[in-house]
Amino acid sequence: MSYSVGQVAAVAGVTVRALHHYDEIGLLQPGERSHAGHRRYGDDDLDRLQQILFYRELGFPLDEVAVLLDDPDVDPQEHLRRQHHLLTDRIEKLQRMAAAVQHAMEARKMGINLTPEEKFEVFGDFDPDAYQDEVKERWGDTEAYKESQRRAASYTKEDWKRLTAGFDAIHRTMADLLTQGVPADSEAAMDVAEEHRRFITDGYYDCTHEFHTRLGEMYVADERFTATYEAIEPGLAVYLRDAILANAARHR
Numbered sequence: 001m002s003y004s005v006g007q008v009a010a011v012a013g014v015t016v017r018a019l020h021h022y023d024e025i026g027l028l029q030p031g032e033r034s035h036a037g038h039r040r041y042g043d044d045d046l047d048r049l050q051q052i053l054f055y056r057e058l059g060f061p062l063d064e065v066a067v068l069l070d071d072p073d074v075d076p077q078e079h080l081r082r083q084h085h086l087l088t089d090r091i092e093k094l095q096r097m098a099a100a101v102q103h104a105m106e107a108r109k110m111g112i113n114l115t116p117e118e119k120f121e122v123f124g125d126f127d128p129d130a131y132q133d134e135v136k137e138r139w140g141d142t143e144a145y146k147e148s149q150r151r152a153a154s155y156t157k158e159d160w161k162r163l164t165a166g167f168d169a170i171h172r173t174m175a176d177l178l179t180q181g182v183p184a185d186s187e188a189a190m191d192v193a194e195e196h197r198r199f200i201t202d203g204y205y206d207c208t209h210e211f212h213t214r215l216g217e218m219y220v221a222d223e224r225f226t227a228t229y230e231a232i233e234p235g236l237a238v239y240l241r242d243a244i245l246a247n248a249a250r251h252r
Helices: 004-013 016-024 043-057 061-070 076-110 114-122 128-139 142-152 156-180 188-204 209-221 221-232 235-249
Strands: 038-043
Touching: 004 016, 004 038, 004 043, 016 128, 016 142, 038 043, 043 061, 128 221, 156 188, 156 221, 156 235, 188 209, 209 221, 209 235
Parallel strands: none
Antiparallel strands: none
């Protein structure tokens, strides 16, 4: 049984022009011709075409493909062994590439362009990526979210360490006021709350007093945020929230 050049092109996923070229350079000459002189390909021709396309897929130029296929010392079984070896190497390379792309995706998921090691160095056990989907769903349509993404994408490891240290210092100051028994609506506590708001504005997005109060309420309503502040000082989540609310009222 034989096949026309059009049939072979359709089955193999190549162009008729490519098959004509392979014939012209002697790489794949059809086993027979019709009475009208048209190319007809047999099963052996199709096997050879499969070999050609395999090596071409791996990036071999046509002249090297011809040498590989016409080497008298290489039998069909050796071709299969060689192809298996080449495929294995390529799979390993693609897997490494996929891992690198995955790493890049994870590093940029929140606009934080850090390696996993650097993120651990900056954030410790806290993984900001773990909250990304939730944050996007909750705030994704806001200008604040878009601005924070734009800024985060440009920050280096040192920028993140500076921001983390700044937040830690503010939280520690607020915790000290709490342990000293200073009321949350005192001038001192409200001043620290204002510092907290301005720090967010300077480092992440324009945090208005209204938006700040929403954050304060979230610190108490969301048990994960509450646990973070309670780990610094018991009662700090509520104390910070109250100071934020008092500060916002002061600025109305």
